[in-house]
Amino acid sequence: xxxxxxxxxxxIHSLLGVIPIGIFLVQHLVVNHFATRDAEAFNxxxxxxxxxxxxxxxxxxxxxxxxxxxxxxxxxxxxxxxxNVTRYGYFRNMMFLVQRITGVITLVFIAWHVWExxxxxxxxxxxxxxxxxxxxxxxxxxAFYLVGVLSAVFHFANGLWSFFVxxxxxxxxxxxxISTYVTMGVFVxxxxxxxxxxxxxx
Amino acid sequence: xxxxxxxxxxxxxxxxxxxPYLEEFEIPHRPNMNVISALMEIRRNPVNAxxxxxxxxxxxxxxxxxxxxxxxxxxxxxxxxSCTALVDQLEQPIRLExxxxxxxxxxxxxxxxxxxxxxxxxxxxxxxxxxxxLGPGPRMPETKRQWAYELSKCMTCGxxxxxxxxxxxxxxxxxxxxxxxxxxxxxxxxxxxNKEERLNAIMDDGGLAECGNSQNCVQSxxxxxxxxxxxxxxxxxxxxxxxKNFFGSDR
Numbered sequence: 001x002x003x004x005x006x007x008x009x010x011x012i013h014s015l016l017g018v019i020p021i022g023i024f025l026v027q028h029l030v031v032n033h034f035a036t037r038d039a040e041a042f043n044x045x046x047x048x049x050x051x052x053x054x055x056x057x058x059x060x061x062x063x064x065x066x067x068x069x070x071x072x073x074x075x076x077x078x079x080x081x082x083x084n085v086t087r088y089g090y091f092r093n094m095m096f097l098v099q100r101i102t103g104v105i106t107l108v109f110i111a112w113h114v115w116e117x118x119x120x121x122x123x124x125x126x127x128x129x130x131x132x133x134x135x136x137x138x139x140x141x142x143a144f145y146l147v148g149v150l151s152a153v154f155h156f157a158n159g160l161w162s163f164f165v166x167x168x169x170x171x172x173x174x175x176x177x178i179s180t181y182v183t184m185g186v187f188v189x190x191x192x193x194x195x196x197x198x199x200x201x202x
Numbered sequence: 203x204x205x206x207x208x209x210x211x212x213x214x215x216x217x218x219x220x221x222p223y224l225e226e227f228e229i230p231h232r233p234n235m236n237v238i239s240a241l242m243e244i245r246r247n248p249v250n251a252x253x254x255x256x257x258x259x260x261x262x263x264x265x266x267x268x269x270x271x272x273x274x275x276x277x278x279x280x281x282x283x284s285c286t287a288l289v290d291q292l293e294q295p296i297r298l299e300x301x302x303x304x305x306x307x308x309x310x311x312x313x314x315x316x317x318x319x320x321x322x323x324x325x326x327x328x329x330x331x332x333x334x335x336l337g338p339g340p341r342m343p344e345t346k347r348q349w350a351y352e353l354s355k356c357m358t359c360g361x362x363x364x365x366x367x368x369x370x371x372x373x374x375x376x377x378x379x380x381x382x383x384x385x386x387x388x389x390x391x392x393x394x395x396n397k398e399e400r401l402n403a404i405m406d407d408g409g410l411a412e413c414g415n416s417q418n419c420v421q422s423x424x425x426x427x428x429x430x431x432x433x434x435x436x437x438x439x440x441x442x443x444x445x446k447n448f449f450g451s452d453r
Contacts, residue, residue, distance in 0.1 A: 010411035011444070081414060082370040087279050092417035096367065162415045168438020171431060 013073045014166045016066040017159045024063055025156050029193050035200040039129035042200075046127060071107050078103060099158050102151040109148025129201070136201045149194045157187035206231040208240060209251070209295035212259055214309050222306070226251035226295070237277060237284035237298065238263055241310075261310040268424060271359030275310045276301055281364040283424055284310075301364040317358050320380035324403045328393040339392035346389065353386040353432065355425040362419035362429060374408035378419035381410055382432035388439070401436070401443040410436055 031049055035042040052058060078100040085097050116135060121127045136142050161183040164170040170179045207228045215222040228251045229243045238261075245258040264270035266285045273284045276299040278292055289296065304312040330336065342350075356379055363369045363377035384400045387393035404410040410433065419429040 004405060004407045004409070004411075006407045007405045007409065007411040007440070007444070011441075077414065080370075080372045081367045082372070084365075084367050084418070088365055088416075088418045088421065090416075090418060090421045092415065093367070093421075096414055096416035165415050165434050166437055168434060168436075168441050171434040171438060173428070173431060176430075176434070 009073055010077075011166065013070055013077070014159075014163050016070050017156070018163050020062045021066050021070060022156050022160065025152065026190070029153075029190060029197065032197045033193055035129065035132070035197050039133075042129045046129075050127065067110065071110075074103050075107070095158055095161075099155060099162070102155040102158075105147065105151040106155050109144070109151065112144075113148065132201045136198065142198065142202065145198050146195065149198065150191055153190040153194055154187055157183045157190065160186060208235070208289055210240065210244075211295045211297045212309070213297075213299040214259065215300070215306050217308060218305060225256065231289070233290075235289045237275075237287040237289065237292075237296065238266065238273060240289060240296075241284070259310065260308040262312075269357055271314075271357035274301060274312075274359040274361055274364075275299065276364070281361040281422060283359065283361075286424070301360055303364045303366075303369055304360060312360070314358065314360050317360060317363070317377070317379060320376035321358070321383060323376065323406075324380050324384050324409075325396065325400050326380060326383040326387055328387055328390055329396060330392065342391050350386055350389050353382055353389070353427060356382060356386075356427055357425065359424065361422050361424060365418040365422035367416050367418065368412055368414045373412055375412035376404075376408050378413070378429040378433060380404075381413075381436060382427055382429050385432040385436055397439075398443065401440055402447070404436065405440050405444065410440055 031045050032042070034045040081096070081100065083097050083100070085093055117127055117131070120131075125131065136145065161170075161176075161179050164179050165176065170176045208231050210227040210229070212225050212227060213222050214225050227244055229240055229247075232239070241259055241261055248256050248258040250256045261275065261284065262272045263285065264272040266273075268283045268286045271283070274281060275284050276297075277284065277287050278297050281301050284298075298310060300306045300310045300312050302312075304314055304316065307313050330339070358379060360379075362379050366375070366377055368375050369377045381404060384404055388397045388400055413433050415430070417430050420427075420431075423429055
């Protein structure tokens with residue numbers, strides 16, 4: 001696409017947040033939800049994902065590179081803003097701030113989460129139900145995971161709202177209002193899925 | 203006879219380089235007074251609340267009926283025009299500050315040049331000059347004219363830039379006002395002929411993409427201009443324009 005670097009980067013940032021990162025997030029949460037059945041169902045599902053063909057390519061192009069770009073450019077956007085919710089306490093302005101806070105929390109969480117699971121797997125550890133149950137045996141980690149996962153889910157849902165605006169899909173105030181309700185519905189739904197999963201390991 | 207007094211706390215600055223400081227004033231109340239008539243009273247008798255003689259407060263004004271935008275300042279924390287800020291409707295002490303998003307010239311007077319530069323950058327006009335009479339342009343439907351009139355109410359006052367979290371010294375964002383003007387001129391049947399030029403101008407650095415959807419602009423605009431609707435509509439137009447630019451188009 002032509003236009004400037006800023007325009008191109010900003011649009012790519014918006015697109016990558018939904019496709020593929022958002023899709024991956026939903027897939028990841030849904031597969032993990034097998035944990036609410038039993039350990040065996042979770043291990044079977046995890047093993048299936050693990051043994052997908054071309055896994056390293058899928059991971060690189062669907063997960064690592066998009067998240068890396070989204071994170072780096074997202075931090076640039078975050079620190080460019082001069083937040084002013086105390087003076088302008090409007091709903092959308094608060095969402096603007098929360099989107100940036102949850103983005104940074106999500107980045108910290110993902111960095112830790114990848115280290116604890118994917119990197120450890122590369123060192124030979126087996127990723128299974130017991131690994132997660134072990135991590136979540138500490139109450140601190142339960143809190144950390146709850147905050148991290150809920151931040152990620154909120155950032156995705158509210159990011160979906162701004163994706164619709166940024167690409168010009170929702171233009172009128174009414175469409176943006178309806179889109180607020182729909183995306184907050186997405187947040188609640190995914191929050192239920194992820195909290196149920198976290199508690200399944202405890 | 204004791205007169206009712208009105209308290210003001212005014213942020214003052216002697217020149218663009220010096221640090222701002224606060225000065226308090228107490229002036230006699232008059233019925234129906236606005237912030238500007240209060241400032242005029244200070245100018246008439248420049249004595250602060252401590253009784254010391256001081257310099258008169260500098261501010262800008264023009265039309266006195268909220269259509270020129272010159273007298274915008276931050277009044278009790280919110281950017282607005284001082285001509286329509288009625289003293290009886292404000293909580294005291296009334297705090298006046300300049301809109302610091304812009305360079306402060308002196309006291310409450312600011313330099314809004316960046317907005318006028320932005321209007322030039324996005325080509326917020328309709329080119330009609332030719333070497334011969336081009337004849338009448340296409341007609342504009344009345345319903346569309348009425349709609350466009352709302353967008354044309356923008357007075358370049360700068361309130362939307364002051365309210366926007368993304369217009370600041372870290373960013374080169376031109377702000378909501380000039381973007382909405384692109385929509386206005388692109389909607390005009392003659393202006394539409396140069397639509398692509400304007401869209402490409404706002405796709406440049408510091409343009410449309412810098413908007414973070416905080417939507418403070420639409421909440422703050424004194425003229426009630428649907429700024430965020432304009433921005434979203436331009437997002438849609440530039441989506442198509444970007445693909446046309448990249449892949450080419452047979453128009």
